[in-house]
Amino acid sequence: GGFPAIEALEIILSQIIQDISAKPQSVVEVIVAIYGRVAQVIDIEAVIKEVSQKSD
Known part of the structure; x- marks a missing residue:
């Protein structure tokens, strides 16, 4: 299968947390x-949906 959106979200959320904790923000x-x-x-x-539909 393709790249799970949940995994992408987890990666992005961890990046956000790192960015936020690096410096104080409002x-x-x-x-x-x-x-x-x-x-x-x-x-x-x-994009993933488009690509996977075209490959079917």
Whole structure:
């Protein structure tokens, strides 16, 4: 099968946590960072779906 979205989310969340703990940030900055990464995941999912449909 393809690359599980859950695994991608776990990796991205761990990166966010590292980024946040590296330097103090406001709640707003943290939320913006999370939304930015989540948007990347959604784009990744769309690409994976397209590729897997074309290969069928």
